[in-house]
Amino acid sequence: xxxxxxxxxxxxxxxxxxxxxxxxxxxxxxxxxxxxxxxxxxxxxxxxxxxxxxxxxxxxxxxxxxxxxxxxxxxxxxxxxxxxxxxxxxxxxxxxxxxxxxxxxxxxxxxxxxxxxxxxxxxxxxxxxxxxxxxxxxxxxxxxxxxxxxxxxxxxxxxxxxxxxxxxxxxxxxxxxxxxxxxxxxxxxxxxxxxxxxxxxxxxxxxxxxxxxxxxxxxxxxxxxxxxxxxxxxxxxxxxxxxxxxxxxxxxxxxxxxxxxxxxxxxxxxxxxxxxxxxxxxxxxxxxxxxxxxxxxxxxxxxxxxxxxxxxxxxxxxxxxxxxxxxxxxxxxxxxxxxxxxxxxxxxxxxxxxxxxxxxxxxxxxxxxxxxxxxxxxxxx
Numbered sequence: 001x002x003x004x005x006x007x008x009x010x011x012x013x014x015x016x017x018x019x020x021x022x023x024x025x026x027x028x029x030x031x032x033x034x035x036x037x038x039x040x041x042x043x044x045x046x047x048x049x050x051x052x053x054x055x056x057x058x059x060x061x062x063x064x065x066x067x068x069x070x071x072x073x074x075x076x077x078x079x080x081x082x083x084x085x086x087x088x089x090x091x092x093x094x095x096x097x098x099x100x101x102x103x104x105x106x107x108x109x110x111x112x113x114x115x116x117x118x119x120x121x122x123x124x125x126x127x128x129x130x131x132x133x134x135x136x137x138x139x140x141x142x143x144x145x146x147x148x149x150x151x152x153x154x155x156x157x158x159x160x161x162x163x164x165x166x167x168x169x170x171x172x173x174x175x176x177x178x179x180x181x182x183x184x185x186x187x188x189x190x191x192x193x194x195x196x197x198x199x200x201x202x203x204x205x206x207x208x209x210x211x212x213x214x215x216x217x218x219x220x221x222x223x224x225x226x227x228x229x230x231x232x233x234x235x236x237x238x239x240x241x242x243x244x245x246x247x248x249x250x251x252x253x254x255x256x257x258x259x260x261x262x263x264x265x266x267x268x269x270x271x272x273x274x275x276x277x278x279x280x281x282x283x284x285x286x287x288x289x290x291x292x293x294x295x296x297x298x299x300x301x302x303x304x305x306x307x308x309x310x311x312x313x314x315x316x317x318x319x320x321x322x323x324x325x326x327x328x329x330x331x332x333x334x335x336x337x338x339x340x341x342x343x344x345x346x347x348x349x350x351x352x353x354x355x356x357x358x359x360x361x362x363x364x365x366x367x368x369x370x371x372x373x374x375x376x377x378x379x380x381x
Contacts, residue, residue, distance in 0.1 A: 025276055028187040030169060035196040037261070040159065044076030046193060047114070050155050055110035057081050061101075061127045063088060063119030063161065071118070071161075071200065082109055088122035092290060092297065093129065095140040095177040101126070102133045114155035114192075120212065121165030121297065124158050128173035128189050131156035140175060144182040149189070157193040161200040163263040164212030164298060166219055166271025168194045174297070181291040181349065196268070198260040209255055210248075210328050211298040213263055214319065216270040217244045218301050221315045223270075223277040226359035233277035240269040248322040280360030281311050284353045285377060288346030302330055307380040311360065335379045347374040 034042055047058060057080035064087040066072050075083065082105065105112065111134060117127025132153035133140050143149050158168045171190050172183035183189075204212075220237035223229060243266035246252075247259045286300035295303070306323075309316045323330065335343070351357075351374055357365040 027171060027275055028190050029272075030191050030194055032193045033196065034194070035265070037197060037199045037257070039195055040071075040074065040197040040200060043116075043157075043159070043195060046157070046195075047076060047116075050113050051078075053113040054154065055080075055112065057109060057112055058114050058116055059105055059109075059112040059130070060084065060116045060118065061086060061123055061130070062117075063123050065089075065203075066118070066161070080109075082112070086119075086123065086126065088119065088126075090294065090296060092294075093122050093126045093173075093175050095144070095175045098126065098129045098133055098140045098175060101130050105130075106134070112154060114157060116157050116159070118159045118161060120160065120162040120208075121167035121215075124160060124165070124167035124170075124191075125173040125175065125183075127156055127158060128153075128167075128191065129175055129184055132173070132184055132188060140184065141177045141179070143184045144175060144177055144180060146185045149184060149186045152188045155192050157195070158191040159195045159197070159200070160264070160267070162204050162208060162212050163198070163201055163260070163267040164215045164270075166216065166267050166274065168196070169268050169271035169275070171275060176291060180352070181287050196264050198257070198264045201260050201264065202257075204255075206255065206326070207328065208298075209263075210322075210326055211296075211302055213244065213248065213266075214302050214305070214322070215298040216240060216263070216267045217248075217319065217322075218282055218305055219270040219274045219279060220244070221312055222280040222282060222360070223273040225312060225315075226278055226280050227362050228277045228359045230277065233273045233275075236269040236273035236276075240266040240273060243269075245318075249318075249325060253325060278355060278359035280356055281377070282308055284350040284356040284360075285346075285374070287353060288349040288374075288378070291349045292342060292346045303334070303381060304377075306330055306332075307377070332381070334381045338378070343375050343378045344371075346378055347371050350374050 060075060060083040062085050064085040067085040115127045115131040117123050129140060132149050134154050135151045136149055160168045172185040173189050174183040220241045223233050223237050243262045247262050282301055282305045285304040286297060289295040289300035290297055305319055351371055357369055361368055
């Protein structure tokens, strides 16, 4: 099926042998990418070409971790630029947060020339979402879903300071709203520019380095094992998984400058793999954990993935080897502390992610997966 919105064509047609469907994805990629240690220094020159647009200032959305640190002193600011340090730990981005930020900036400063996101996946999603909401009226809750955005956003540039989520290349800005956790997803969500400088990831704590890296690993496993897998998505997943195994299981495993470079590339390739394929059961379950219990996305993926051998087989065994090698302990027995109401609420969130179940189980997934099936998956945890 192809849809055209404001002159932009979006075709979603997939072929897979199991269900004999033909699918193509005419997706937009990032316009420009800079990669390399120290490449953050290029930011000023890159932005100089955009400063004449709109009201001539940039909005910097920066992880609060860097407030008062050397990175903040290196921002190429002018007098008109606006910096907002945002604390994303433990909370993930919300629709209310995006709406309030948009309204505050427009009322106090005008329309930015662009938005610069500097941080992890949540900051990337905030930068992408607010860039869209500067040009689209009403609450961001109106646009949670596929191709609901009506107008292109303003220029936006992403600089990840932690690797693994793939948010730097994703066409989705995931937001938690009053009714659902779901992304603003369209061609215009994609960053116009990204800067991949692995020097910025040197301060990432070991546990977050592991959880976000496993998000890349799980992206690729789910992309590979579902019905929408194809040669294009496989090529990216294959190389990303190779890098993940070197980083987390190889003879030189661990946080090193070389592995930081590798993980930054693996994250990008994992994001591109799932863009042309899809994620599956683990991500559906993690959305329930995040929406109802407030768990961070990457951590929630890890909590769920350890219990999904019947879906992902040897990959779960390999994942557990990575846990052991890096002395990471994930909790078990969590379900004993959850009420039936909590489990049911999480199951409803997961069940409503139809595209994930379609990829993981097949077009007839509703004949195989019920709300009770998903409740039982949560009870494993």
